[in-house]
Amino acid sequence: MDARGRPGAPPADWEAAAAALVGQGGLVLVLGASDTGKTTLTRFLVERIRGAGLAVAWIDGDMGQATLGPPTTVTLACFPRGPGPPAPATQRVMRFVGATSPRGHMLPTVVGLARLAARARTLGADATIVDTTGLVNGPAALALKTAKCELLQPTACLALERAGELEELLQGLPAWVRPRIRRLAAAPFSRPRSWQTRRAYREARLRAYFQEARSLPLPASLIAHARPVGLPKPEEEAAAWTDLVVGLNDEGHDTLALGVVEAGSPGEGWLVVRTPLGSAEAVRAIVPGSLRWRVEHILDGGSR
Template structure:
């Protein structure tokens, strides 16, 4: 596509899909425009790499486009009116909390896979930022990961706009490495980490009135039935959520309304919002590719401008652990009257060998092995090569975001493995 201009009518949006090996530059020539709630300044240019985005205008605008797009079309059917309405509700709650020294809205966004939950979170966070608030973003979606790589439960304070070029700020994120992309692997550990996260966020909010008044936005997994639904209810309670936004599914909305009402918790408001017509349903293969891309983004940046460091060390220098004994048998398939003998929160040392090759490992802040369960991780390394003999002696080559010694002695292994990483 050559350089061209495109006029967008008021309350319309331009939906664009750019392939990973292509880029599109968007500039604002006239009017107002925003991408997922982040404003584009007049004369500013935004570069899009391998993303699906929507450019919305309230009053109409003239855009300048330069580059390649796989898909591009305009639409007047958007959910933005509903989104701005709930934003106004939360703005009133924040203002009230600020005046009385209380807690601002704690908002959880739920819905099935590929319903636009992450996008809605980003829009509401950017709208809050535009009014001077600093909300906390909590990401419980271990399958994809918006703050940290897949397999993590993470939270970060947000003080700058979340743009398509920079994403969420990563200066002081709080990250727990669950280590798997589905909670089936260890639901008890998932609950434990959500509760630990909630405790730490409560402490921060209690120390800083502005943080408390700004509230939080919580993104969730797309699994909304069975164990997935159970974990939604658990997270609502642990994080003291008082506003639940259900995107696109009437059944889930009705179920949550009924169950939360029976729990006699009148402070929780459950609202249903429409799903955007621009949301694209991804195949399992696409989702796996997206997960691998998120891991690469961590080391190489977007668009691949960072320079990670490869290091080879003796295998004996690594202290690797995993949490739990692997997948537990479900109660429905265990003999009647029996219980699982595996401790889902047990910390077990891992022998260095080919098992860790091509795996993502979390670098724990723990000072002792016993602390691994309750503390966050400082970052991640990727195991590139393992050359270890049967006696355990040999070398391991890993990729780190930068040179120098690792920020922690203890490493966490899960089940996240990326083949053909580079």
């Protein structure tokens, strides 16, 4: 609610942050623990900027509770400037992280975000809003957020808090970042969600994404050589690859689509991947992740 107590209206400090962003543009990092309203704030800022007739980019950096793309990815949506009602996104670009958490996948996370931010600049965004994960506690959180700041060089960091829970994280960020931090009230209408609810959301998003998937044979020579520790090597038996979620990337390493390994023998030179991608023509790399998702869940709508 706002300062006048109207339920559902954005807080007054959100309105002030939006007005500042419309005036200065740049790149904004949205920080906050889980269930503080980061995505709600991001959507609010995007709509305010679009309403001002400016071009805006939304980067969804939460690969677990993904909004713009499927889980395991970070995704860019660009909205053009222009008069009249805000236009829909003209371009979406996806980068495969390989998991539903940045833990163990920090390098593809920060590299993916940096590449998406660069794409937003190329596409002429006046402002770019980066939604982030709820990982805010401990050394891993500080390392991740610091890397994001160093690579993205935000003009502002909007920190959503309920009771000062971000203090340690914010004080640990590089000195040049701290003057750019703007603390905002957490969304008053946001409610905590259980891990079961979060898992169900991920499952539903994956099922919806793979609803129109089909089997696509691919040469195993496309399997990327750089893969997280513990994943099977290409010469290992097919059983080690079955149900592995993979990214199907183009020559620029943008992700064309996700896939789930259905069958095949990498040692013999082939894989069959279930994917919504219609053709293998543009695929230049198969990037293994660390998430497994049974093909049967795609076919029968079940969940694991």
